Amino acid sequence: MNASTKIDKDDRVQFSITELAEEFGVTSRTIRFYEDKGLVNPEREGTTRIYSRKDRGRLKIILRGRRLGFSLQDIKKMLDMYSPKGEPTGQLTFTLQKCEEQLEKLIAQRTDINEAISELEDGIAQLREHLASGDNVADGCKKTIA
Amino acid sequence: MNASTKIDKDDRVQFSITELAEEFGVTSRTIRFYEDKGLVNPEREGTTRIYSRKDRGRLKIILRGRRLGFSLQDIKKMLDMYSPKGEPTGQLTFTLQKCEEQLEKLIAQRTDINEAISELEDGIAQLREHLASGDNVADGCKKTIA
DNA sequence: AATATAGTTGACGTTTACGTAAACGTCAAC
DNA sequence: GTTGACGTTTACGTAAACGTCAACTATATT
Numbered sequence A, B: 001m002n003a004s005t006k007i008d009k010d011d012r013v014q015f016s017i018t019e020l021a022e023e024f025g026v027t028s029r030t031i032r033f034y035e036d037k038g039l040v041n042p043e044r045e046g047t048t049r050i051y052s053r054k055d056r057g058r059l060k061i062i063l064r065g066r067r068l069g070f071s072l073q074d075i076k077k078m079l080d081m082y083s084p085k086g087e088p089t090g091q092l093t094f095t096l097q098k099c100e101e102q103l104e105k106l107i108a109q110r111t112d113i114n115e116a117i118s119e120l121e122d123g124i125a126q127l128r129e130h131l132a133s134g135d136n137v138a139d140g141c142k143k144t145i146a
Numbered sequence C: 001a002a003t004a005t006a007g008t009t010g011a012c013g014t015t016t017a018c019g020t021a022a023a024c025g026t027c028a029a030c
Numbered sequence D: 001g002t003t004g005a006c007g008t009t010t011a012c013g014t015a016a017a018c019g020t021c022a023a024c025t026a027t028a029t030t
Helices: A017-024 A028-036 A053-067 A072-082 A089-132 B017-024 B028-036 B053-067 B072-082 B089-132
Strands: A043-045 A048-052 B043-045 B048-052
Touching (some): A048 A053, A072 A089, B017 B028, B017 B048, B053 B072
């Protein structure tokens, strides 16, 4: 049980926690944390975690979900509703709904950020004026920004 | 000490905590919290906080700072460097620098958000396709979103 | 006086996504 | 037979910006 059980090289079937951690640019602590939260459930060899390709896939999904701003809770639900055998219709509509919600949130955020950016740009311009004119601001400037 | 000390109506000189809380749409607890953090320092009449117009101005600044995404710490520094008597030059350049930093952060955030939005829009489109075609997704869909 | 109203302090709770140490097991290599 | 790398569990810590609650106090009105 050595050369035969040992995996070849690149298209692995099993992965260690650190391998996946490195591959995805997170710490193993993070991956264990996801397990705590019920997002992954690797096999065990004794106590050591053994990750399958499927587990790896789930991790990929989790990480993308995070990038897209989903909470781990939402991601869990999406994954949970996926696993059953047959019709993933429920899961699909759920995911779709969550995606749409998130999309709206992001758009709202973008709006906010755009406003903040405008305000800041204006403020910066005014600050520069004051600094250039050596203005002895007494009480008027703070109204601009701070 | 009633009709004379009582403020007239609109261009007040003193404010209670709840007045300001309502005006700015925050709870009084929040305002006290800001005081804890050293952002405001209202007078006291006994134990009761009395906010001056200046305090109110500071609150305004604080709230705008929050909207612009500054941390309370940064806001505090901006405010702190303001109060001294003379040249607010130091404060101005500090504030300016912070503003520029924040502007960059916000722009970076906007970029991230825009990417996320694109990804989400794509994902949503694909989910819709699958749902429309009644696709019996086995393992391919989850690669899309979840 | 007693209730009502507003205000205060202090301390702990909340949320999210992990970090960080402690203390120990396991396995291969030297 | 020890070293070192990697792994495990348990559990408390962190950061930000408040919320919540309990127990008082102070003032005003009934």
